[in-house]
Amino acid sequence: xxxxxxxxxxxxxxxxxxxxxxxxxxxxxxxxxxxxxxxxxxxxxxxxxxxxxxxxxxxxxxxxxxxxxxxxxxxxxxxxxxxxxxxxxxxxxxxxxxxxxxxxxxxxxxxxxxxxxxxxxxxxxxxxxxxxxxxxxxxxxxxxxxxxxxxxxxxxxxxxxxxxxxxxxxxxxxxxxxxxxxxxxxxxxxxxxxxxxxxxxxxxxxxxxxxxxxxxxxxxxxxxxxxxxxxxxxxxxxxxxxxxxxxxxxxxxxxxxxxxxxxxxxxxxxxxxxxxxxxxxxxxxxxxxxxxxxxxxxxxxxxxxxxxxxxxxxxxxxxxxxxxxxxxxxxxxxxxxxxxxxxxxxxxxxxxxxxxxxxxxxxxxxx
Amino acid sequence: xxxxxxxxxxxxxxxxxxxxxxxxxxxxxxxxxxxxxxxxxxxxxxxxxxxxxxxxxxxxxxxxxxxxxxxxxxxxxxxxxxxxxxxxxxxxxxxxxxxxxxxxxxxxxxxxxxxxxxxxxxxxxxxxxxxxxxxxxxxxxxxxxxxxxxxxxxxxxxxxxxxxxxxxxxxxxxxxxxxxxxxxxxxxxxxxxxxxxxxxxxxxxxxxxxxxxxxxxxxxxxxxxxxxxxxxxxxxxxxxxxxxxxxxxxxxxxxxxxxxxxxxxxxxxxxxxxxxxxxxxx
Amino acid sequence: xxxxxxxxxxxxxxxxxxxxxxxxxxxxxxxxxxxxxxxxxxxxxxxxxxxxxxxxxxxxxxxxxxxxxxxxxxxxxxxxxxxxxxxxxxxxxxxxxxxxxxxxxxxxxxxxxxxxxxxxxxxxxxxxxxxxxxxxxxxxxxxxxxxxxxxxxxxxxxxxxxxxxxxxxxxxxxxxxxxxxxxxxxxxxxxxxxxxxxxxxxxxxxxxxxxxxxxxxxxxxxxxxxxxxxxxxxxxxxxxxxxxxxxxxxxxxxxxxxxxxxxxxxxxxxxxxxxxxxxxxxxxxxxxxxxxxxxxxxxxxxxxxxxxxxx
Numbered sequence: 001x002x003x004x005x006x007x008x009x010x011x012x013x014x015x016x017x018x019x020x021x022x023x024x025x026x027x028x029x030x031x032x033x034x035x036x037x038x039x040x041x042x043x044x045x046x047x048x049x050x051x052x053x054x055x056x057x058x059x060x061x062x063x064x065x066x067x068x069x070x071x072x073x074x075x076x077x078x079x080x081x082x083x084x085x086x087x088x089x090x091x092x093x094x095x096x097x098x099x100x101x102x103x104x105x106x107x108x109x110x111x112x113x114x115x116x117x118x119x120x121x122x123x124x125x126x127x128x129x130x131x132x133x134x135x136x137x138x139x140x141x142x143x144x145x146x147x148x149x150x151x152x153x154x155x156x157x158x159x160x161x162x163x164x165x166x167x168x169x170x171x172x173x174x175x176x177x178x179x180x181x182x183x184x185x186x187x188x189x190x191x192x193x194x195x196x197x198x199x200x201x202x203x204x205x206x207x208x209x210x211x212x213x214x215x216x217x218x219x220x221x222x223x224x225x226x227x228x229x230x231x232x233x234x235x236x237x238x239x240x241x242x243x244x245x246x247x248x249x250x251x252x253x254x255x256x257x258x259x260x261x262x263x264x265x266x267x268x269x270x271x272x273x274x275x276x277x278x279x280x281x282x283x284x285x286x287x288x289x290x291x292x293x294x295x296x297x298x299x300x301x302x303x304x305x306x307x308x309x310x311x312x313x314x315x316x317x318x319x320x321x322x323x324x325x326x327x328x329x330x331x332x333x334x335x336x337x338x339x340x341x342x343x344x345x346x347x348x349x350x351x352x353x354x355x356x357x358x359x360x361x362x363x364x365x366x367x
Numbered sequence: 368x369x370x371x372x373x374x375x376x377x378x379x380x381x382x383x384x385x386x387x388x389x390x391x392x393x394x395x396x397x398x399x400x401x402x403x404x405x406x407x408x409x410x411x412x413x414x415x416x417x418x419x420x421x422x423x424x425x426x427x428x429x430x431x432x433x434x435x436x437x438x439x440x441x442x443x444x445x446x447x448x449x450x451x452x453x454x455x456x457x458x459x460x461x462x463x464x465x466x467x468x469x470x471x472x473x474x475x476x477x478x479x480x481x482x483x484x485x486x487x488x489x490x491x492x493x494x495x496x497x498x499x500x501x502x503x504x505x506x507x508x509x510x511x512x513x514x515x516x517x518x519x520x521x522x523x524x525x526x527x528x529x530x531x532x533x534x535x536x537x538x539x540x541x542x543x544x545x546x547x548x549x550x551x552x553x554x555x556x557x558x559x560x561x562x563x564x565x566x567x568x569x570x571x572x573x574x575x576x577x578x579x580x581x582x583x584x585x586x587x588x589x590x591x592x593x594x595x596x597x598x599x600x601x602x603x604x605x606x607x608x609x610x611x612x613x614x615x616x617x618x619x620x621x622x623x624x625x626x627x628x629x630x631x632x633x634x635x636x637x638x639x640x641x642x643x644x645x646x647x648x649x
Numbered sequence: 650x651x652x653x654x655x656x657x658x659x660x661x662x663x664x665x666x667x668x669x670x671x672x673x674x675x676x677x678x679x680x681x682x683x684x685x686x687x688x689x690x691x692x693x694x695x696x697x698x699x700x701x702x703x704x705x706x707x708x709x710x711x712x713x714x715x716x717x718x719x720x721x722x723x724x725x726x727x728x729x730x731x732x733x734x735x736x737x738x739x740x741x742x743x744x745x746x747x748x749x750x751x752x753x754x755x756x757x758x759x760x761x762x763x764x765x766x767x768x769x770x771x772x773x774x775x776x777x778x779x780x781x782x783x784x785x786x787x788x789x790x791x792x793x794x795x796x797x798x799x800x801x802x803x804x805x806x807x808x809x810x811x812x813x814x815x816x817x818x819x820x821x822x823x824x825x826x827x828x829x830x831x832x833x834x835x836x837x838x839x840x841x842x843x844x845x846x847x848x849x850x851x852x853x854x855x856x857x858x859x860x861x862x863x864x865x866x867x868x869x870x871x872x873x874x875x876x877x878x879x880x881x882x883x884x885x886x887x888x889x890x891x892x893x894x895x896x897x898x899x900x901x902x903x904x905x906x907x908x909x910x911x912x913x914x915x916x917x918x919x920x921x922x923x924x925x926x927x928x929x930x931x932x933x934x935x936x937x938x939x940x941x942x943x944x945x946x947x948x949x950x951x952x953x954x955x956x957x958x959x960x
Binding site for chain 1: 546562
């Protein structure tokens with residue numbers, strides 16, 4: 001099974017550029033996720049790969065075939081739509097056979113493929129029903145089945161989980177991961193949900209405003225975010241961003257001073273930082289601890305406490321009015337309006353310059 | 368239904384009953400012409416000649432209907448109406464579906480302009496074009512033919528408008544899934560989208576059938592040969608010779624006979640007909 | 650794994666290019682016209698061509714031997730001086746005034762009364778709509794035996810009370826109103842159904858709020874129902890005006906336009922001039938005027954309705 005290559009792909013609607021000079025490669029059998037907020041262009045990019053949107057400039061290659069000028073049906077890709085797009089007047093079996101009939105596949109082969117896919121997805125008892133007679137989750141399986149029987153070189157999923165309720169979403173996520181292990185093709189999966197992206201992807205393409213912000217594995221995206229957008233988009237709760245200014249430090253690492261006077265020592269190489277006027281310190285809640293007042297970097301008032309069971313999120317207002325989210329144990333004793341001390345794990349801190357680029361410590365150092 | 372008054376609302380009982388009684392009274396008045404006609408049709412012509420009040424008492428007879436079955440042209444008219452209306456409905460359905468798909472889903476030069484021009488046609492009344500149409504059909508020797516009776520009705524833009532709207536309402540995702548399924552544009556039309564438009568087809572088909580069945584002016588001037596009379600024209604023709612006709616009872620029996628097909632269809636398909644007619648207007 | 654951000658902000662390298670059809674260019678697009686071609690050919694030959702040929706024809710006068718000569722606007726001038734035509738125009742407007750308000754108001758009243766889910770309401774609705782499915786020739790036949798002065802239904806009723814019969818269809822002043830009554834009977838179904846559909850769109854909560862506010866039947870109608878169906882009312886009026894402008898069959902069959910041209914509407918005039926006298930250019934010119942009047946009336950009402958909504 002081949003890999004996918006996008007080279008300088010551009011799309012414009014009139015004067016508005018919708019996809020701007022995008023290049024990326026997808027390895028064989030890779031699970032690639034396009035992640036981003038609504039309107040960032042991820043669905044458009046997916047549809048351009050499928051052939052449902054035209055490519056104004058650039059090339060799309062699937063394996064050794066250039067496909068951007070081919071009709072959708074000729075690209076050997078299959079797509080699972082957000083609202084499934086099942087043919088309402090056909091039975092499940094007919095829905096799954098329709099594409100194969102159009103390419104004149106032998107009837108015997110069609111029956112075989114449909115039966116095998118139906119068995120894999122556990123929908124064989126639904127084959128004679130119409131889409132209107134089955135549940136939402138079952139419809140989604142049919143949509144997946146319709147894609148599987150084509151034995152495509154590439155699977156495309158367009159936000160397939162957004163129509164499911166929470167419990168079903170988790171279960172289906174698992175099934176899609178298992179599906180990927182059973183097939184040979186690569187998968188491109190579009191979503192706005194970073195949890196889905198983090199749990200399913202080999203690599204994630206984070207997009208914002210029609211541009212790619214970062215391409216990397218989930219852990220790379222999480223621990224070395226390239227921009228403030230990526231840092232704030234992935235991870236719950238969102239990363240803390242605090243204004244910071246560089247101060248003198250003895251070692252080669254950057255140290256910063258926060259508006260309320262707190263001092264934080266990072267492990268970021270000072271020499272690698274650009275000459276920027278202002279920085280932001282980025283640090284995740286799990287790297288911000290609650291401690292006794294006077295024992296940490298700074299202190300503040302807990303003006304909101306969220307108890308999640310396995311951990312407690314404490315929103316602390318600092319002296320200058322900024323809010324920092326700290327993570328404490330599940331049985332934390334902190335109460336609303338308590339005065340608490342804050343301890344930053346500087347080794348896990350990031351610095352974002354005034355171009356919003358992220359700078360990180362040399363190796364992943366926590367604790 | 369969103370806002371149908373619950374009949375259990377407190378304090379409305381007397382007013383409601385009055386309104387209902389008034390409405391029932393009006394309904395009876397509405398039915399009078401039809402009941403009167405039926406009454407006349409089941410009396411012998413001789414009796415009616417003397418006094419039409421004889422409707423109200425016996426004897427009643429079905430002789431008029433028997434005479435119809437034996438000798439009337441009604442069956443000829445019925446056949447013509449069925450052929451013309453069915454043909455026109457089929458033609459409209461086929462043409463409108465094809466054009467609706469074309470306007471809704473396909474790209475071709477000038478598509479939007481052409482569609483707007485077709486919409487303008489909705490404003491053109493029959494009277495503005497009927498005379499030239501008549502001349503045209505004379506030149507083409509299409510009068511007193513079935514196609515001649517069917518074709519004008521098939522040029523109306525309403526069907527195209529309806530089907531285009533209906534196709535537009537189908538999510539494009541379905542087309543896209545079919546494209547990925549390697550379906551040609553025609554296959555998408557024939558095997559995927561068209562079957563999904565069945566409700567619109569029913570509405571359009573019934574509306575066109577009814578409209579064609581009751582059409583008067585065009586069959587009057589184009590189907591002038593007695594053999595080609597549709598039901599409406601036939602009934603009109605017998606009316607002209609009102610006084611010297613074969614008798615009032617016979618005449619009314621013909622009218623009742625002529626209304627039966629439509630009324631029967633109405634009884635069974637009332638829901639569809641109402642939807643068709645009111646949907647058409649709005 | 651080191652990754653790099655590949656995309657850059659293209660500073661002017663993005664060019665505007667027309668979206669190409671995936672199937673490869675212009676050829677595919679022209680063949681798509683095959684779908685609309687069958688209908689379009691009928692549309693052009695039977696609607697567009699006759700319309701424009703009509704314009705041309707109305708500038709000619711057919712002479713006795715089958716030819717025709719160009720006379721410019723003479724037909725129109727003749728029409729403006731033709732007493733029969735002017736009478737027909739007047740009759741048409743008078744007829745519209747007779748029927749359209751009644752159709753709209755009675756239709757609304759029936760819709761209000763029958764907007765229930767009970768079985769009897771359904772049956773009654775069926776009764777009131779049933780007359781609309783009949784053809785004009787049957788309707789006129791039914792009403793002629795109702796109006797007939799000697800032995801019609803109304804005559805019998807009057808005789809029963811020792812009153813003289815009324816010559817509906819042969820009295821100059823009564824002919825058009827009689828046709829009006831026939832027409833109202835015939836056309837009531839459509840306004841009623843349109844109003845019913847509109848009433849069912851009114852959110853139930855509005856009525857419930859009014860009930861809690863102790864609004865009586867009339868107040869509820871005036872403050873809740875009426876504003877919600879205002880647009881439908883305008884629509885019904887426009888539809889009925891356009892419809893009744895085209896009055897033909899009833900006048901032709903019931904009164905032949907008489908007595909003394911008292912009940913001749915414009916369309917009957919066109920029919921007689923065009924198909925009995927074969928003065929084709931003249932008839933088409935009258936048809937143009939009718940078309941123009943309908944357009945103006947519909948447009949005027951549309952604009953008025955739009956203005957009122959602006960409040």
